[in-house]
Amino acid sequence: MAVFELILSIVAAVLLSSFLSRFIPRISTPLVQIALGVLMAQLPFVPDTRLDPELFMVLFIAPLLYLEAHEINKSQLLKSLKLSLSLAVGLAIAIMVVVGFTVHAIWPMFTLAAALALGAALGPTDAVAVSSLSHEASLSQRQVGVLKGESLFNDASGIVGFQFAITAAVTGQFRVTEAVGEVVVSFFGGALFGLVVGLLANWLFETSRQLGWETTTSRILLELFLPFLLYLGAGAVHVSGILAVVAAGLMMRFDRTGIGPNVARTNIVASSVWSVLSFSLNGAVFILLGLLLPGAMRASWDNPAISNWTLLTIILCVSAVIVGLRFLWVSAMLRLAHAEDSRKRRHMTPERWRSAAVMTFGGAKGTITLSLMFTIPYTLADGEWFPMRDELIFIAGGVIIVTLLLANFMLPIIAPNKAADDSREITEASIEVLRRTVEELAELTTDENRAPVMAVINSYTQRITRLKKRLGETNADARAELQLAALDWEKDYVKRRLAETRIDPTLDTHERDIRVEACERLLDQIMTTLRHTHTEHDSSHVLWQIKGRVHSLQRHTVIVSRRAANKIRRSTPMFSEDEVYGSMRDLQTDAIDHVIDRLYEEMTSTTYDTEIVSGLLLDYRRAEASLKSRPNMRNSASLSTLIDAVKRESFGIELGVIQDMLENGDITRAQAKQLRKNVYVMSVAADANF
Template identity: 50%
Template sequence: METFILILCILAAVLVSSFISRFIPRISTPLVQIVLGAVMALLPIFPRMRLDPQLFMVLFIAPLLYYEAHTINKVELLKGLRSSLSLAIGLAALTMLMVGVILHAAWPMFPLAAAMALGAALGPTDAVAVSSLGESADLTPDEHSILAGESLFNDATGVIGFQFAILATVTGSFSLPQALGEFFVEFVGGIGFGLIMGFVINWLFESARRLGWETTTTRILLELFLPFLIYMVGQNILHVSGILAVVSTGLLIRFDHTGVGPNTSKANIVSSSVWKVLSFSLNGAVFVLLGMLLPAAMGTSWRDRRVSNWMLVATITVVCLTVIVLRFLWTASVLIFTKDHETGSRPRITSKLLRSAAVMTFGGPKGTITLSLALTIPYMTDDGSAFPMRSELIFVAAGVIIVTLVLANFALPLLAPSQSSEVPAQQVEKSIKVLRGTVRELSSRITDENRLAVQQVIKQYNHRIAKLKSEIGQYSPKDFQDLQVQTMEWEQDYMEERLSRIEEAQDQLEERLRSEDAGIEQAPASTQSATGNQTEAETSTEAETVADRDADAQLIDRRSERGDDQEELLNLRSQEQAARRILSTISGSLFHLDRGGELRWRAYTARRRLRGLLHSQFHRLKHLTQPIDKDQVFVAGRHLQAEMNHFLIEKLYSELGKGRFKTEDLLTTIINHQMIESSAEGKTEYAGIPAIRDQLEETKREGYAIELSQIQDMVESGEISRTTARKMRRNVYVMQVDADSAL
């Protein structure tokens, strides 16, 4: 239970550090985690922790180095492999030797072999620290690849050198040929075993995929199991470097880059997500553990009255200067003697080269591997005496770790200010080119059956293009807002004109109805008078009888026409109410986008409402109107919206090529209004929704296939590198997997 509580506390500290780093971005997350670990170690409420170095290597370092090796840029690593191996082997060995000689010369109480053990422990750079601190600085690809490659390979050098130095101190004897022979066996054997395992695992996974045995669950579990298995077999059974075996396997693994289809893409995405979470958790746990170990590692010597604290501080200072100066001179020499890949000439000694050497010097801090090695120093020698200066060696190692981490945190951002927030414009432009090519190809495939689905997919591509443009400063949301305002103003102008024509037709019809009412009232009186005269005179002619019949027929026709006019007037009043509602909706939208349009509309509606009120009261007094049905107003509104959308689509098409608005914005707006027009015309009935959904899914798949084809064409033409193409393809794979859930 105590171990379980300790694990929970460490994970909680990692989680808290991620929040704290947001408020103090200038302090790197590893330093925050170290501080939190130190606080946990000093407070009595947290469980005590003892580090088993072997368990630490297999539980933390093996999976982290595997992931780092698997995700590293292989092309850049190969370019800087000679420099990386020079730092990993040559500099590590020189650091071991020089720290031992200088420390023994300055303070003879440190035996030479023990001092060299300290130098060997200080040889490896922390791969976790290099990866984490590199995010706060803008390292060049060469610098990053060299540092990453060094951190992958120098662990074996440090571990093997440390073991021989400790053996020499404990036994009192040392054989250089034997040490070099065992180093060669462990170094080469570890790499060879890792390469063999890489080939076997690639074949195993690809065969399982061909046979249909691969599932996302088994793939992730087996991949997580690999680094632990390889390390344990290499270190404990074959007695070679387990670290190098894990690194070699990670570099050679490629099964996640082979195979096509949504299942493979889904497995790759899940794998990437799982490893990112695991990597962040293990990274944080490593630094929290380091913080928890530091107080105990330094406290013993600091509280020992037999040892001067000033001597300890001076020792840390001397060792730090030795490590830093040696690293700077070595990296500068590596850069000077490394020929340019394109020109084949050696660079001149310039301020830029020295700055790069300084970046690589401070970019290689020491970390938990150094402390874990120092903590494995035995307490006794073979003759039964205490190991000389054990506590002091651990104290110095811990002090150097703190100093190098602090220097890396503050020196790297000064030497190479981070520009990670800036998006590489060239890469974004290539992505935009791919998306535009996809839109053109999809547009050529539009038919009457798939029009709505293709329009919807093109709309999504236009959104992606606009988002990419905004990342490099070529697009501003204000541009689209300006188009929205202009579109609504066109809608408002159209609907105002349409409402004006409706009211004009209303006025004309009402005038005609009033004239017809007057004619109908006069017709019965004249007929009655003619009938009375005929009775009194008791005379009639055939012509008079025909005239009376004609008068009756005309009266019936006028009454019929009056009924038609009343129905037309009712239709016009429905259109008027619908037009006013549409205008009210437009004005509400314009209020948020253009307050000037709102003020203009308020003055306009006040005049219209007053006129409409007078008309309504007048017709009620005359009993010429009937109550307007809400359904009739709704139908009239749909027809008016369809007419307005048709007008806007033509207006928007006329804007293409004028340069007033972005092409992607215009196309997106056109598609929106085309979909509204189709809906208003009743083309998207509920019975057709499943078919449209299937068409949309199929169109998305076509779009992704076109994207991948466009990317491949750009690779073959040399427009983009394979690394860039791999990143672009990964984005397409993510969307392929997400398509089902999105639909």
């Protein structure tokens, strides 16, 4: 039962991290998940976590590396293979040696073999962290290919080096010839095993598909089963399971074979399953890392015989050694590389130095490092306790956090994501979001809701058409500023109408209540949109947002209380929703007329360009025509209510599409924020269609 509770807690934390990442875009998702894991470790109801390193490698690392290898850009990997292998093998060995001798020199209480084991564990980079961090900065395809290629191959070199160093530390003996032989067999044997199994799996999938034996269920189950089979099978023949998984992932091509609707449906389902599984496993990996770090580091931190300042100093020194050595290694490899056209070595330009820095800070350490450290035995061959075991784990955990923090904050500085400010890319992304939203709306169409859904789809089609025309605009920021100004004009107009309605002596109580309700509802919509889209962060704006949210909460409380009282008394409400809806539409028409008048005034000013004002004026004209074209606004309230319900659902679909595109790396966090802002602007007056 405790294991089940732990699984539920981890899944809940992964789900929470997906929401938190939206509100703190400056912090990468892995760091958010580590922080949640640390918080979970302090909660009394979360069961104690015990990591079985071998189970961890099979359950998490094997499927994640398989998926990473399967989806990596193969052509880009081949172009950067030399540099990736140099980092994965050469640099990993260099880090093992340099870190080992450095730690042993700083603190001789660490035996040389134990210090070398620490260096070997710190060699591998984290493929999951690399994939996540690559979305936060403007990395070139070559840089991403090098980093992902390195993370795929360096696990084997790090694991093998760690095992030999630990063997030497436990037994006190190290046979170089035997060690080199085992490394060669494990490395190349694992790659060969993966290639053979990959070829057999390709043949199996293609044959079963041609014979008509394949079903969606069998295909997905076999696909999910494959990485676990590879890892365990490689271990049974004493070769590297990590390399076997990577090699097979690079070979597999079953999702690109066959044609027809059934094949397409199977591929779509398989892709969706892997998408959910990969996000869950990725998140669980870092949640586990956060759960384990406090316990791993507490034993050393609370030990009075160990100086905490000494531990922190070693963490900083080891981190500096790793970062410095990695920068020198990458710079040397870039200097020695030959140009593809002239085949001559290229000089180090500022751009190439920046590229070296990007690939340096992009090599963050992660869960494989910590899982290796937990495999350190408690005793030596002679029965004595393994010296400084807790301190080794503490140092490894500290270096992981330092490298993740450096990657999170240094990469956006060195390689800022310029696409965040590219209005053309924002417009193109908006068009793609609208297209996907229309596709999902079309799938929801039934005989009962066909009329309102088709009306909403038509409005989306018009938006797509206008966005395509807008691709030629040069000042999209000015247009967005004018849209917000127009919302402020609507807000001021509705406020004035509300004040006039409350003191109008010509209205009876019933009509006054209806008009006041309509004003307050429309004002709530406008204020909600302005709160979501406002970009200032001064104290007065924060206070304004708080007041607005309190007012909105009060309004909703009054509405809910009124409805509850009517149900208890079983009485008819003072006014019907159709009456309020009709009055609200009349008010909205008047507000649009007011904004149109203001836009005509802006045409003669120099605040905004004439073409921007005329474009927005045309949008408001369309909105006015759409409202006035309805034959009887009050009698068509039921149909309009259905249309509004579909519109609200479509906005939710849009936000979901934006999140999916963000998680898939199609857009950046800054672009996602801008796209969400556009959705909030649209939600205030859906009929306006802009």
